[in-house]
Amino acid sequence: MNWLQLAQEVVEGKVISDQEAISILNCDDDELLLLLNGAFHIRKHYFGKKVKLNMIINAKSGYCPEDCGYCSQSSISTAEIEKYPFITKEEILEGAKIAFENKVGTYCIVASGRGPTRKDVNVVSEAVEEIKDKYGLKVCACLGILKEEQAAQLKQAGVDRYNHNLNTSERHHSYITTSHTYKDRVNTVEIAKKHGISPCSGAIIGMKETKEDVIDIARALRQLDADSIPINFLHAIDGTKLEGVNELNPRYCLKVLALFRYINPTKEIRISGGREVNLGSLQPLGLYAANSVFLGNYLTTQGQESNQDHKMLSDLGFEIELVEKQEGVFSL
Template identity: 35%
Template sequence: MKNLILEVAERILSGGNIKMEEALELINIDENNTEVLKALFEGANSIRKKFAGNKADLCTILNTKSGKCSEDCKFCAQSIHYKTGVDEYELLDYNKILERAKEMEQEGAHRFSLVTSGKRISGKDFNKIVDIYKRLNRDTNLKLCASHGIISYEQAVKLKEVGVSMYHHNIEACKDYYSKICTTHTYEDRIKTIENLLNAELEICCGGIIGMGEGNTERIKMAFEIKSLGVKSIPLNVLNPVEGTPLENRIPLSPNEILKTMALFRYIIPDCYLRYAGGRMALKEKQNIGFKAGVNAALVGNYLTTIGNKIVDDKRMIICEGFEI
C-alpha cells in the first residue's frame, strides 16, 4: 500500500492525476494502520505544498436568518420538519451584522459570509441582503461571501455587483447518495445554482458533509464530482448529530477516518483551499494533524448552530504547523 501511495503522490507532483480506483483503494486503508496513514498524510502534505503553498485562508460566517427552513435535509437543525429547539429569527439588523464583521476582521479573518436559512432568498429579504452587502463592502476590508441557498443567475449578478466575491453552495453528498439526505429539492437543483454562479463569474465555495451514513465510495465520488465543477474552495464538514433530526443517532466518525478522507480530497484536487468546516471538534486533539495532511484553510469562530474554536487558538495552531496567515 505504501508503494501505491508513493506512486500516486509522485504522479500528482509531476502533473498527473489520481485514478478513481486508486482513490477507492487508499480511502479503505485500515484507520489503525498508523504507518500507512502517515505515508498517506505525508503525500497529501507534499501535494499541498507544491500546488497551494503555505498560505492559510481563514473565513467566518454569521447566521443572519435562522430556522423555519422548508427543506428536509436530514442533518439540519434549522428544518421545520424536525424539533431541535434551534433559535429562530428573521434577518438581523445591519448594525449587529457590522459589529460582528468588524470583530472578525480585527481577529484576523480574511472572509466574512452571511448565511440565511431556507431553500432560497427572494423578494424583500433578497433586496435587504443586497443592501447589507453593499454597506459591508463600504464599511469593511473583508472579502465578502454569501450563502443563501438556491439562487438565479440574475440574483448572482446582483450579489457580485455589490461586492460579493464568493458564493457558498455545498453539494452535501455525491449524486448517488443525495436523495437519502434530502427529498424536498434535488442534487440537480444544487448543480443548477452552481452553473448560475459560474455564469455570473462568482467564485464558488462548494463541499459537503461526511459521516451521514455514506460509505467510502460515496465520499470519493463526491470529491470527484466537486473536482469536475472546477471548485477551488472546498469546506469539508463532519456530521455533528443534532438531537431531533433523523441523523441524531449516527455514531461520529473517528479522527483517523476524518483525516484520511481529507487527505484523499487533496490527492484528488491538488490546488484547492481544503477547508476545515463544521464538526471538526470530532478530531479532538488531532485537529493540527489535518494541516499536515492536506488541509490549508479553516472556517473559524462560531458556526451556524454550534460553537467553534476561538480564532486566536486556530491562528496559533496553524502558524505552529508552518503556515502563513
C-alpha cells in the same frame, strides 16, 4: 502504496484512479502520517504554508421549509435552536468587524431557507458594499437556491463567492433530503459561476454514505470546478433525522481530507463544521491536507475559541493569509 510518489504524480497532472482513491480511505492507520506527507506535498506545492481563515454569521436561523436530515433548522427537525428572521445590515457589518479583528480573510453570510427573498438580497448587497469599503474582506454568500437576477445583483454588490454544498453523492442524495434535488444544487452553483461569482461547494461526511459515495462527491466537485471545497464532518444534533449517527473517527476524517486533496489538488480545501467533535486532538494534522479552516461558531453549534486556532496555526509554523487591509496590522 507509495503516497509521496502518488502525490508527485498528481502535481504532474495525474488524476488518481478509483482503486487509488479507495486505497486512501482504506489506508492502514500505521501509514496515516505517510499519507498526510503526500497530501502536504501537494498542498505545499500549490499553497505553501499559508492558511485561509473563514468566519460565519448566521443571518437567518430556522423557519426552513426544506427536510435536510442533518440540519437542526429544517422543517422536520425538533432540535431546540434559536430562531429569528433575516438580520439587519448593521448586524452583518458588526460580524464583519469581528471577522476582520480575528484575521479572517473570508466572511460568510449564511441564511436558512430554500432561497433568498428580494429583501434578503437587498440587505446582503448593501452590507457587502460597506464591508468591502471598510474591511476589504472577501465575502461568501450562502443563501440557498439562487435565481439568475439574484446572482447578478450579488455580483454587482461585490460578493466574491457563493456557497451551495452538494453535500453528498447524487446516489445518496435522496436519503438526505427530498424537498429539492441534487440537480437543484448543481444548478445553483452553475448560476453563480455564470455570473462571475467564485463557486464554493462541498460535502458533509458521516451521513451513512459509503466510501464510494465519498469518492463520487470528491470527483463531482472536481468536475464542477468548485474553487473552494468545505469538508464538514457530521455533528449529529438531537431532533434531526440523523440524531445519534456517529460513524466517524479522527483518523478516517484525516484520510477523507487527504482524498479531497489528491482529487482536487489546486483547490481550497476547507475544514468546516464538526471538526472539533470529529478530529478532536488531531485537528492540527488536518491542515497538512487542507489549506483553509473556519474560526468561531457555526450555524447552530459551537466552535473552538479563535485564540486556540491562532495558537494552533502558530505552533504548526503556518502563516495566516491576510487581506490587503490587514497587512501590517497583524503579526503571528
